[in-house]
Amino acid sequence: MAKAADYGLGPETFPRGWFIVAESSELDAGPMAVRYFGRDLALYRGQSGRPVLLDAYCAHMGTHLTASKSAVIVRSGAQIEGDSIRCPYHAWRYGPDGHVDDIPYHDGPCPKSASIRSYPVRDVMGCVMMWFDPAGGEPEFEPPFIAAWNDPKAVHWKLDHLGMIDIHNIEILDNMADVRHLGPTHGAPCEYFENEFRDHLVIQRQGGFIGFYNTHLHTATWYTGPGLLLSKQAFADTVMFELIANTPVEDGVTKAWHAVFMMGKNAPPSAEDIAAQQAAQAGALEAFGTDFEIWKNKRSAIKVMQLKTDGPFNSVRKWVGSFYQPRDQGQALREQMNGVQAVHNFPQPPRSYQEQGFESDMFGSLS
Ligand code: FES
Ligand SMILES: [Fe+2]
Structure with missing residues (x-):
């Protein structure tokens, strides 16, 4: 299986960014042993509710x-003390x-050399997310947050756990530029398409008339760093947000999750509202499943044999590569890349979507 170095992404084996490590409800059930970024990790929720992630x-x-x-200390409920x-x-x-701040059979200060690494963690929209930085730095940006999540009519998602896939996450991120798969893979060929690079965000805007469903579809999709995709999708009278998350487990092995969030008609959401959200998530999962099946069975594309009329795969890879480089260099690279990129000889989205505020509830972050 191809590894980060094979793709020439940068000197690091794993990228900086926010990544899902568990669904919040899984962690409510008790401490978890998890493995990401080639290391074994201990995840638990402190008594204050705060999630904690340690080596x-x-x-x-x-x-x-x-x-x-x-162990008796675990079974008796004495393992977690406060947030320790x-x-x-x-x-x-x-x-x-x-x-280490207490050793039951030892007087005097605890050895400093007993310390282990702790990672920044956030609980966001039902997901436990970690900040990973190979250099151990603090977060460069915050995880994404959709403000409507706190609306009383919001129907919250439960994640689809897609499990592990033997593919480097770069091949999943390639999708951001992939204008030419939308017809053959999804039956939704678009009429317009563009990418925008905006610091730690990469954005895709696309849409058009989908004959198969007899409706117009417009989507605006963005990655916040290399691990978290959100996509706002509007068709017929539906507006929804899709989540696709990927987290490196080993170099070249990726774990993935999927979900859909939408507003109900009632506060709190009625059974009908919840059924509509579940149907939307199942439908979106079916569409996403076609990509996933391809990724599962493809060989690695170390280099994309890029045609001029393909989407800008190489730009997306360059942007992803910025998270595999030292922070300063990565930021400088992204600053150079900022701006909109069109596909050669292909229409760009009408500006009216942005002018009408389609993106006003996108790109939010946890404050
Ligand atoms: S091995 Fe952890 S306290 Fe001894
Ligand atoms: Fe796709």
Whole structure:
């Protein structure tokens, strides 16, 4: 399976960014042992509700902090203390910052060398997200947030867990530029298309008349960093947001999730509103499933054999590559790239969508 270095994305093996590591409801059920970015991680929710993500192994003797279900300290509910966690082996206590602050059988200060790495985590729209930076830096930007999520009529999604796929996430991100697959793969050939690069966002606007459904479709899709796609889609009298998330598990292996969020007609949403959201998510999953099937079975495209009339795959890859480079260089690269890019000999979207405020509820972030 092709790896980051094969694609020449940058010096790092894994990119900076926000990435889903669990669904919030999974974490409500108790501490989780997870693996992303080629490392074992311990995820738990503190008593304040705060999610905490640490490197998995206790410095004392290497015990996985969240993989024991049978230790008495776990079974008795004493493992989590405030927002700290005790190791199931000898009960050393780790704070959410990864420092040991209590050893039950030791007087005096705890060894500083016992500290393990703690990662920034956010609970956003039913998803637990981590900030990953190979250099251990603080977040460069915040995760995306759709303001309507807090509206009393909002019908919240439950994630489709798509599992692991033996493909580097660059091949999933290629989709942002892929104007020419919309007809053959999805039966929705577009009449207009463009990409825009905007710092840590890459945007795709496309749409047209879909004969098969006898309706006009307009979509505006954006990645916030390389791990989180949201797509606003309007057709007939439906407006919805689709989520497609990818998180590297190993170099060249990716885990993916999918969901759809929309507004109901009632506050709180009625059974009918919920059924409509579930139907929309199932329909979107079917459409996305066709991409997923292709990704599962394709060989790696180390280089795209790009035609002039393809979408700008190479630009999207360059943008993705910026997250595999040291932060300053990555930011400088993205600043150079900022702007709209059209497809050769292909119409761009009518500006009226933007003028009418179609994008006014996009690009929000957790504040
Ligand atoms: S191995 Fe964790 S406290 Fe001993
Ligand atoms: Fe697609």
